[in-house]
Amino acid sequence: MARVLKRKKEKAEAATGKDGKKTILIADDSKMVCNFHSYILKNAGYRTVSAIDGADGLQKLLENSIDLVVTDINMPNMDGYEFVRRIRAIPEYDDLPIVIISTESEADDKQKGFDAGANVYIIKPTPPEHLVESVHLLL
Numbered sequence: 001m002a003r004v005l006k007r008k009k010e011k012a013e014a015a016t017g018k019d020g021k022k023t024i025l026i027a028d029d030s031k032m033v034c035n036f037h038s039y040i041l042k043n044a045g046y047r048t049v050s051a052i053d054g055a056d057g058l059q060k061l062l063e064n065s066i067d068l069v070v071t072d073i074n075m076p077n078m079d080g081y082e083f084v085r086r087i088r089a090i091p092e093y094d095d096l097p098i099v100i101i102s103t104e105s106e107a108d109d110k111q112k113g114f115d116a117g118a119n120v121y122i123i124k125p126t127p128p129e130h131l132v133e134s135v136h137l138l139l
Contacts, residue, residue, distance in 0.1 A: 022067040022139055023047045027057035027083060028101075029075040033124075037070060037101070040128045041135065054083030061087065066096070068138055070131075073102040073109070081116045088117035097138035101126050 024046050028034045038048040049064050051057035053075040061069070069087065073080035080100055087093050099120045100113045113121045120134045 019047075021045060021047045023049060023065060024135065025049045025051060025057060025060055025064070025066045025069045026071075027051040027054060027060075027069065027075065027080070028072040029053055030072070033072070037126075037131065040131055041070075044132045044135070046135070054078030054080060054086070057083050058086055061093070068097040068099065068135060070099045070101060070135075073100060073104050073113070081112055084113070084116040084118050099131075099134055099138070101131070 024041050026034050026037050026041075026048055027050075028037070029052055034050045034052075038050060041048050049060050049066065051060045054071070055078040057069070057071065058078070060066075069084075071080040071083055075083075078086075080102065084098055084100070087096060087098065097120075098118045099122060100118045101122045101124055102109065102113075103124045104110075105123045110121045119138055122130060122134065
């Protein structure tokens with residue numbers, strides 16, 4: 001148990017950059033939405049990495065030290081549900097905080113997000129303070 005906790009602590013310390021900022025991966029096929037979320041999170045003191053869909057997001061996740069993921073649902077190549085499921089299937093990311101932000105607002109959509117492994121499900125349009133508050137709580 002102590003070894004697992006030590007590994008998680010080392011992983012968390014490695015993900016935080018030399019500047020002390022946490023890095024958030026934003027996956028959304030809308031460049032405008034991606035830029036908007038990135039702007040909000042950068043102003044809140046985070047670094048961001050952008051991906052155009054879930055497949056690109058998985059690649060960026062493996063190439064960067066990521067502390068939290070923000071993803072849309074409706075994206076080409078790999079949707080957000082599958083993206084979240086694939087993240088959760090990687091043992092070292094089983095506890096990575098994940099926020100889904102989507103226009104899909106039905107109870108079934110939210111449940112699918114939570115079943116896939118998301119920690120938070122937010123409906124678009126997202127008030128900036130709601131996004132920042134959710135990220136702060138998860139990190």
